[in-house]
Amino acid sequence: MKLSARNILPGRVIAVTKGETTAHVRIEIAPGLVVTASITNEAVDDLALAVGDRASAVIKASDVMIGK
Amino acid sequence: MKLSARNILPGRVIAVTKGETTAHVRIEIAPGLVVTASITNEAVDDLALAVGDRASAVIKASDVMIGK
Amino acid sequence: MKLSARNILPGRVIAVTKGETTAHVRIEIAPGLVVTASITNEAVDDLALAVGDRASAVIKASDVMIGK
Amino acid sequence: MKLSARNILPGRVIAVTKGETTAHVRIEIAPGLVVTASITNEAVDDLALAVGDRASAVIKASDVMIGK
């Protein structure tokens, strides 16, 4: 499936932290450049996300702000 | 002002495209790694965003999905 | 690529309306049940979205509200 | 109150799972078609959401992506 999301940043999972319903996953997309995602625990299980996995951060363009 | 947003990715503006109300801004955050933001024209004017500017893509963790 | 997004609703494209930078795409996910997406024109071109295409509405759980 | 949100999908609550601050609510909007919402526990209490309730999934068009 190809996505309309303009931002698909491939990298490697460096941390997975599960709470009671919500998990935080950190993906290194370039050396020292890390993106944090807040997703459901269910999604973590469904994708069997683990440290070391190749994975992408997927972000809709309308969810990106600019700071200058 | 320090932000709660977990993802603040510094880079350089490589494109600014304005529509009637909504603009698309592209920021290169690492060599060849580009993030597209869809923001208001008003914000583009307010920040005086132009190609070549140093700027950051700012993304809330809850707006990041994972693809694997 | 498998996605963390909890909501992937398959259907058929019934309308594509492009503005200057932003397009609206309507997908029928069940008889009479239509979901509207606001995406970039670029994404419409990239996916070559056209009326009649099979496509899915993809929605992160944290973007869904409840009304009762 | 009438909403600007383009997507108001009526259905029935089939699951409510509360974490410490965030809850997941599942609504069946057509036979076998389920939408998952991640909302605050406070909202669950405020709406007294329970399995079997009639409720709608409310989604802003700019939060819908397309996959094809």
Next chain:
Amino acid sequence: MKLSARNILPGRVIAVTKGETTAHVRIEIAPGLVVTASITNEAVDDLALAVGDRASAVIKASDVMIGK
């Protein structure tokens, strides 16, 4: 319909600007305190939004960041 959204800020419409597909609506929620919404033109028409109308800005808690 009661909403799960934690933030429903009542006020008065002070500006409506339509683009080709996307409109910007400004609501004054307290004297001098204005919230800008980017919504579809279709929603503007559907709600018949006009300057002077009483209307509310509706925002999901997960879409609010904090700056300090």
Next chain:
Amino acid sequence: MKLSARNILPGRVIAVTKGETTAHVRIEIAPGLVVTASITNEAVDDLALAVGDRASAVIKASDVMIGK
């Protein structure tokens, strides 16, 4: 850093509630007018958010709906 976000509403923190991964922060932006934000615990720690702090609610225009 100046932000593209159209809505930066200054106020005072009146509550901080941490869950296992996700926290809720309430900011009073005008007398009796409160905005609730759902952010990561990590952000709460990073900003050292506490009741009584001056802080702003930051909201992208595309995340604001209108109710009328």
